[in-house]
Amino acid sequence: MKTPKKRAEVRPPEIIWNLGLLYKSPTDPQIEKDVLEIESLFDSFSKKYDVHKKAYLEDGDALLEALTAFERLNEHSFPKPLMYFYSLKDIESSNTNAAAQLALLANRFTEAENKITFFLVSLGKISLEKQKTFLSSKKLEHFKVFLERVFGDAVHNLSVAEEQIMNLKSLPAYDMWVMGNEKILNSKTIVWKKEIWPLAKALNIIQQLPKQKDRQALAAKVNEALKMVAPFSEAEINAVVTNKKINDHLRKFSKPYDNTVLGYRNDPESIEKLVKTVTDGFAISHRFYRLKSKLLKLKKLSYCDRGAKIGFVKSAFPFDLSIAALKETLNGIDSKFSAILQSYIDKGQIDAFPRMNKVGGAYCNHGYTSPVFLLLNHTDDLHSYLTLAHEFGHALHSEHSKQQGPIYSGYSTALAETASTLFEQIAMEAVSDKLSDKEKIIMLHDKINDDISTVFRQIACFNFEKDMHDAIRSKGFISHEELAGLHNRNMSAYLGPAFKLDRDDGYMFVQWSHIRRFFYVYSYAFGMLVSKAMLRRYRADKSFWSSIVKFLSAGGKDSPENILKEIGIDTSRPEFWQEGLREIEEDIERLERLTGKFR
Numbered sequence: 136m137k138t139p140k141k142r143a144e145v146r147p148p149e150i151i152w153n154l155g156l157l158y159k160s161p162t163d164p165q166i167e168k169d170v171l172e173i174e175s176l177f178d179s180f181s182k183k184y185d186v187h188k189k190a191y192l193e194d195g196d197a198l199l200e201a202l203t204a205f206e207r208l209n210e211h212s213f214p215k216p217l218m219y220f221y222s223l224k225d226i227e228s229s230n231t232n233a234a235a236q237l238a239l240l241a242n243r244f245t246e247a248e249n250k251i252t253f254f255l256v257s258l259g260k261i262s263l264e265k266q267k268t269f270l271s272s273k274k275l276e277h278f279k280v281f282l283e284r285v286f287g288d289a290v291h292n293l294s295v296a297e298e299q300i301m302n303l304k305s306l307p308a309y310d311m312w313v314m315g316n317e318k319i320l321n322s323k324t325i326v327w328k329k330e331i332w333p334l335a336k337a338l339n340i341i342q343q344l345p346k347q348k349d350r351q352a353l354a355a356k357v358n359e360a361l362k363m364v365a366p367f368s369e370a371e372i373n374a375v376v377t378n379k380k381i382n383d384h385l386r387k388f389s390k391p392y393d394n395t396v397l398g399y400r401n402d403p404e405s406i407e408k409l410v411k412t413v414t415d416g417f418a419i420s421h422r423f424y425r426l427k428s429k430l431l432k433l434k435k436l437s438y439c440d441r442g443a444k445i446g447f448v449k450s451a452f453p454f455d456l457s458i459a460a461l462k463e464t465l466n467g468i469d470s471k472f473s474a475i476l477q478s479y480i481d482k483g484q485i486d487a488f489p490r491m492n493k494v495g496g497a498y499c500n501h502g503y504t505s506p507v508f509l510l511l512n513h514t515d516d517l518h519s520y521l522t523l524a525h526e527f528g529h530a531l532h533s534e535h536s537k538q539q540g541p542i543y544s545g546y547s548t549a550l551a552e553t554a555s556t557l558f559e560q561i562a563m564e565a566v567s568d569k570l571s572d573k574e575k576i577i578m579l580h581d582k583i584n585d586d587i588s589t590v591f592r593q594i595a596c597f598n599f600e601k602d603m604h605d606a607i608r609s610k611g612f613i614s615h616e617e618l619a620g621l622h623n624r625n626m627s628a629y630l631g632p633a634f635k636l637d638r639d640d641g642y643m644f645v646q647w648s649h650i651r652r653f654f655y656v657y658s659y660a661f662g663m664l665v666s667k668a669m670l671r672r673y674r675a676d677k678s679f680w681s682s683i684v685k686f687l688s689a690g691g692k693d694s695p696e697n698i699l700k701e702i703g704i705d706t707s708r709p710e711f712w713q714e715g716l717r718e719i720e721e722d723i724e725r726l727e728r729l730t731g732k733f734r
Contacts, residue, residue, distance in 0.1 A: 234318070
């Protein structure tokens with residue numbers, strides 16, 4: 136493939152979301168029509184099946200009819216009107232009307248969903264004898280995995296009235312707090328060398344600065360801005376964590392991460408092995424950062440240096456050339472994937488560049504009946520190119536999983552990160568082949584740096600979250616100073632002695648959105664280590680790609696562990712996680728040899 140070359144910056148203004156794919160405008164009358172139609176569907180289901188004599192709890196034919204109707208409701212698990220205002224809010228955070236409409240619609244859809252709360256609760260009360268009968272029924276085979284989950288989850292169910300209260304209080308007890316924190320962050324700017332940058336851009340640029348003193352200076356400005364938001368974040372974090380504590384107590388979850396692991400359909404024992412194996416392997420990341428400090432010729436690294444470059448690949452990665460490079464790579468594997476990417480550009484399903492009042496970071500969003508939308512903050516560097524590949528991996532997973540139908544199209548978050556990191560690694564290898572020897576060393580360093588962040592940093596964040604939840608549960612409330620301290624303690628654990636953290640570095644918790652998605656971060660380590668296993672198999676045998684497509688198309692039809700077993704990957708083996716960590720260590724050893732910097 137051709138490596139993108141430096142050139143004058145040209146940014147096509149049309150690389151923004153075309154939310155017209157959903158609705159013409161925030162006042163489009165079709166929005167209200169769709170809301171009313173969805174509300175009517177839920178209401179009709181309730182009236183038909185929330186009756187005194189629930190035949191579907193005893194009779195297989197009646198249950199099949201009810202489950203088929205319930206599956207149709209799952210087409211609206213992320214309704215188009217909600218997706219529209221969620222998306223609009225993220226690209227126009229100052230648009231208070233969008234935020235208001237989002238809140239109002241979220242409440243209406245919650246009320247609609249509350250009308251069918253009875254269904255899962257009722258199914259959970261089916262006798263064990265009947266459960267066995269239904270699970271062995273051929274006519275109910277399509278719903279077998281769904282029913283297994285419903286029956287298994289029943290121990291955590293509350294009464295119908297209590298479940299409805301839990302749904303309704305989610306907006307004021309969680310969503311509004313998190314949205315408020317995001318809105319404040321999105322309004323913050325940083326003045327750097329006479330330019331005014333959105334906070335999100337400043338955060339992305341820090342690691343690109345070649346001099347430590349500049350990284351430290353920009354990081355200090357970022358930390359100062361975060362400290363200004365910290366008093367609100369303190370209240371926000373304590374509120375949402377306390378709310379979770381209440382929820383977990385009511386639902387009989389003993390550990391703060393139990394609900395997440397169950398929701399992702401992972402095997403708890405497998406995840407605990409993952410966390411322990413990576414935590415026990417922090418010496419691998421320490422080894423890398425010792426090497427990094429030598430390569431940067433620094434006695435001590437600062438927190439802002441963790442992503443610092445040892446050099447820069449001369450090629451720039453403007454957005455249009457990044458698209459071209461990724462398409463060329465995809466064409467070498469499966470041209471259908473390249474066609475999907477081009478269609479996203481043509482239709483306006485990608486929002487490419489950072490700007491004021493646009494949320495930072497990157498994500499892939501979709502609903503069963505809605506198009507896939509990719510949000511990026513492309514800054515024309517290699518990292519931005521790889522982020523494009525990462526998010527497109529999510530998109531391909533979403534497109535393929537729809538084959539499973541509404542009830543199984545929602546794949547596990549752990550597997551989502553498998554798809555994304557797989558395509559990110561493929562994109563990186565394709566670029567690496569065309570680089571000079573010096574650039575290959577830089578690329579190898581950057582690859583290891585990303586692997587360390589994806590695996591070790593995310594598990595350090597998992598440990599940070601656990602400490603945070605434990606502290607708030609035991610003390611009732613902790614200050615933003617304590618939160619910052621917990622952050623630094625856990626980050627120091629994986630960074631090792633090569634680093635010296637400043638107290639204010641701890642305020643990165645203010646903007647770390649992942650800790651608001653409780654314990655979500657383990658999925659990054661899970662996904663990366665599994666995708667490494669997939670790539671090892673693909674390198675050895677190109678026909679394994681059909682197994683990868685099978686994985687992409689599996690949706691949520693089974694647990695992550697079982698879906699992976701179907702293509703020959705067994706995460707239950709204690710050695711599995713160690714194999715992935717060993718691959719990272721081998722890359723470090725290779726970098727040591729290439730640079731002549733040994734332990």
